[in-house]
Amino acid sequence: DGGITQSPKYLFRKEGQNVTLSCEQNLNHDAMYWYRQDPGQGLRLIYYSQIVNDFQKGDIAEGYSVSREKKESFPLTVTSAQKNPTAFYLCASSIIRDTRRYYNEQFFGPGTRLTVL
């Protein structure tokens, strides 16, 4: 089956700890994204990467870090600097180029729910 997997499904963190969320895709997509979802706020972009070994900050990157060492993988680290990390985190991927100019839909993983204790 092709798709995006995220692990773990639920994650609990103590104050002051760093935690890493996993995201893997076997869709051969170039681009990968991390979003944070809070109730009533839609999704907000944390980081995105369009190519291996390169990534850009999104709208709310403070307190987060990422790496893109392999095309298939885009892990997100939530650091102790993130003041309010409790949220639902979603990973997505997409192709970069297509003959149809506006073909840029993103495919989403099942999400990781992070709770700070």
Place this chain on the structure above:
Amino acid sequence: AQSVTQLDSHVSVSEGTPVLLRCNYSSSYSPSLFWYVQHPNKGLQLLLKYTSAATLVKGINGFEAEFKKSETSFHLTKPSAHMSDAAEYFCVVSNAEYGNKLVFGAGTILRVKS
């Protein structure tokens, strides 16, 4: 700049009645528009997308949406609601001039009563 406004945070319908979820967008250039659905504690699934080929777009599970440029709207409809349609729905705008980044609306929670 781009933005999306979903006009209702909650919509409640009876099973078998029509569904209307409203979305207005703002984009400086010709946009791509999407509707995604999210069931509780799940990822997002694409319902349909507007790619400038046709203004009336048909999606999965009987949903459709009409792109109206003059009204800057992209409302989602379904003729007859099913209990399994109960979920949160997101209207999304994107544009190649903004690097194809997705901008999400705040979401509309659809409740279906039996």
